[in-house]
Amino acid sequence: MLEKVYYLDNAAATRMDEEVLEVMKPYFFDSYSIATSEFGYSMGLEAKEAMEEARNSLAKSLGAEANEFIFTSGSTESSNLALKGVAQALGSKKGKHIIVSKIEDFPILRSARALEKQGFKVDYLDVDGDGFVNINQLKGLLTPETVLVSIQHANQEIGTIQDIEEIGKLCKENGVLFHTDATHTFTRVPLDVKKIPVDMVTVSAHTIHGPKGIGGLYIRKGTPIAKLIDGGFQEFDLRGGMDNIPGAVGFAKAAELVTEAENERLKEIRDKIIELVLDKIPDVILNGHPHERIPQNANITFHYVEGESITLHLDMYGIAVSTGSACFSKSLEGSHVIAAIGGDHERAHGSIRFTLGRYNSMEEIVFVVETLGKIVADLRKISPLGKE
Amino acid sequence: MKFPYNDIVLEHFKNPRNTGKIEDADGKATEGSPACGDMVSIYIKVDPDTKIITDIKFESYGCASNIATASIITEMAKGKTIEEAKKITWKEASDALGGLPPIKVHCSVLAIEGLRGAIFNYEEKHGLVTNKEKTTEEVVRRRLKRVMNPIKGLDMVTTNLVKEIEVKDGIVRIVVDLPEDHQFSAVIKEEAIEKIEALWDVNKVIVEFTE
Numbered sequence: 001m002l003e004k005v006y007y008l009d010n011a012a013a014t015r016m017d018e019e020v021l022e023v024m025k026p027y028f029f030d031s032y033s034i035a036t037s038e039f040g041y042s043m044g045l046e047a048k049e050a051m052e053e054a055r056n057s058l059a060k061s062l063g064a065e066a067n068e069f070i071f072t073s074g075s076t077e078s079s080n081l082a083l084k085g086v087a088q089a090l091g092s093k094k095g096k097h098i099i100v101s102k103i104e105d106f107p108i109l110r111s112a113r114a115l116e117k118q119g120f121k122v123d124y125l126d127v128d129g130d131g132f133v134n135i136n137q138l139k140g141l142l143t144p145e146t147v148l149v150s151i152q153h154a155n156q157e158i159g160t161i162q163d164i165e166e167i168g169k170l171c172k173e174n175g176v177l178f179h180t181d182a183t184h185t186f187t188r189v190p191l192d193v194k195k196i197p198v199d200m201v202t203v204s205a206h207t208i209h210g211p212k213g214i215g216g217l218y219i220r221k222g223t224p225i226a227k228l229i230d231g232g233f234q235e236f237d238l239r240g241g242m243d244n245i246p247g248a249v250g251f252a253k254a255a256e257l258v259t260e261a262e263n264e265r266l267k268e269i270r271d272k273i274i275e276l277v278l279d280k281i282p283d284v285i286l287n288g289h290p291h292e293r294i295p296q297n298a299n300i301t302f303h304y305v306e307g308e309s310i311t312l313h314l315d316m317y318g319i320a321v322s323t324g325s326a327c328f329s330k331s332l333e334g335s336h337v338i339a340a341i342g343g344d345h346e347r348a349h350g351s352i353r354f355t356l357g358r359y360n361s362m363e364e365i366v367f368v369v370e371t372l373g374k375i376v377a378d379l380r381k382i383s384p385l386g387k388e
Numbered sequence: 389m390k391f392p393y394n395d396i397v398l399e400h401f402k403n404p405r406n407t408g409k410i411e412d413a414d415g416k417a418t419e420g421s422p423a424c425g426d427m428v429s430i431y432i433k434v435d436p437d438t439k440i441i442t443d444i445k446f447e448s449y450g451c452a453s454n455i456a457t458a459s460i461i462t463e464m465a466k467g468k469t470i471e472e473a474k475k476i477t478w479k480e481a482s483d484a485l486g487g488l489p490p491i492k493v494h495c496s497v498l499a500i501e502g503l504r505g506a507i508f509n510y511e512e513k514h515g516l517v518t519n520k521e522k523t524t525e526e527v528v529r530r531r532l533k534r535v536m537n538p539i540k541g542l543d544m545v546t547t548n549l550v551k552e553i554e555v556k557d558g559i560v561r562i563v564v565d566l567p568e569d570h571q572f573s574a575v576i577k578e579e580a581i582e583k584i585e586a587l588w589d590v591n592k593v594i595v596e597f598t599e
Contacts, residue, residue: 113569306426308451312393312401326425327451327495332538332575334425349425349449382407382455384418384429384447 006319010357017209020250027246051245054252063192070235074215075183075204079107082179082200086148088226095145101125101133102340105156130289131160142174149178153185157337158288159297168197187258199223210254214247266295266356273298276369296356301347304386305379313375324351396486401452406462408445417505419498426450430502439469457496470507494536523587525553535579538572558591567599
């Protein structure tokens with residue numbers, strides 16, 4: 001391991017905050033039991049109470065009631081439950097039509113594909129060059145058979161924030177349920193379910209310095225949804241499985257620790273990255289909207305070079321980022337997000353995503369961009385492209 | 389978890405040999421993989437009498453595996469005759485590098501194809517090319533041996549992914565023994581089409597999946 005690490009991949013996972021660990025500890029070592037019955041013994045009941053407090057606090061941060069928020073194993077499970085649960089509850093009653101955007105993250109896209117195999121028709125909404133969905137297109141696609149629209153709050157790769165208020169209103173007017181994946185916006189971009197007509201919201205602790213393996217799904221009261229995991233009546237009988245009490249407590253603490261000041265600070269660092277790269281390195285292009293983007297994300301394509309080569313060189317300096325290059329992906333396909341915003345293959349091939357968190361500083365960024373500039377210049381020297 | 393690239397690969401990636409362009413090259417070729425997006429150009433100088441490759445350079449728009457393989461094959465090919473250099477396989481290049489991750493093998497194949505392409509270009513320019521061969525099932529199968537199956541890191545023929553080949557009136561139909569929504573189906577399809585479409589008497593390539 002290198003001495004100093006410049007970790008700029010906070011959309012993938014974050015370093016947990018020590019304060020989060022501290023509040024979790026008692027539920028591993030002291031109140032470690034689980035309340036299997038509400039008439040059980042004191043230790044279990046204590047733990048259960050902590051879990052309900054956590055639920056209450058997280059629900060509140062979304063403007064929801066405690067009984068509208070269930071804990072899951074993370075955003076993947078939450079989104080699976082939202083799509084498949086509603087499909088199962090309404091598929092035979094209302095219809096078999098779902099609408100998602102082309103730039104959703106894999107839990108949504110692959111749940112949609114799985115539903116297609118079960119006979120659902122799925123429409124994939126286009127996005128414009130900045131990554132905004134086409135609301136008129138959505139309007140035209142809604143039918144009486146549409147059971148669900150799922151459009152993310154902000155994008156996992158390019159950070160563009162959607163106008164989910166407009167989308168939610170449109171869905172509500174048409175009597176269609178609306179789910180949003182808020183994995184990359186929760187606590188970073190305001191979302192109040194009292195103001196925004198959204199029926200389900202996916203959130204996760206792993207992106208906000210909380211523990212891995214815990215997430216949640218807000219489900220508006222009265223939303224028809226079937227459970228996917230059968231078990232012992234946990235989570236209002238919507239999700240079986242042992243209560244993850246330390247996780248829940250840690251998640252609530254993590255959400256509490258994110259402040260408006262921190263988000264402002266991340267925005268400043270984000271803008272510095274964009275400013276420095278665009279200023280110091282030639283032939284680059286910013287992916288996503290210049291300011292309608294989450295505070296913690298910058299995504300830039302470096303023409304004529306390949307992303308995995310960049311990330312590997314950066315790693316030698318202790319700098320961790322991610323890329324939309326096909327060479328980097330598990331399926332050897334380039335970023336579907338960059339493709340959807342109209343980028344050619346090359347734009348994905350040399351794209352680098354920087355995602356920030358609590359432990360990043362302005363000072364780091366200067367070193368990162370300087371190093372990046374050298375690496376890109378070296379790789380361009382041996383590239384057959386961009387010479388003439 | 390161990391880092392997926394070994395020290396030899398990383399060394400060639402960090403300090404690639406023989407990079408750049410030969411302006412007055414005797415043979416040159418650029419190979420690109422539409423699937424992974426990598427691209428490599430190879431330039432050679434050939435002694436007209438001995439047919440020995442006297443100089444070789446490469447340019448890469450690719451990942452570490454692509455750069456390292458291109459680097460090592462330039463070392464392997466330099467000083468060999470074109471006939472000898474033609475016979476360098478990706479397996480030999482990969483072995484010389486101490487092995488590559490299976491998913492990355494197709495990036496390395498590109499460099500080998502670049503070398504063969506540059507030699508072919510030299511032969512064409514110097515009237516050394518034999519007659520055009522008619523595309524048959526066998527020719528298709530041979531070509532598909534250059535399409536990698538990222539699951540195994542071996543080609544799709546050896547790993548029994550090719551279930552059926554049909555050649556008729558310039559149309560080639562290939563049935564791949566994978567479900568259409570498999571992790572690597574899209575990438576295999578694209579590469580197979582690219583390899584077969586390049587044949588002189590093929591107008592259309594259809595790739596189908598078993599599920």
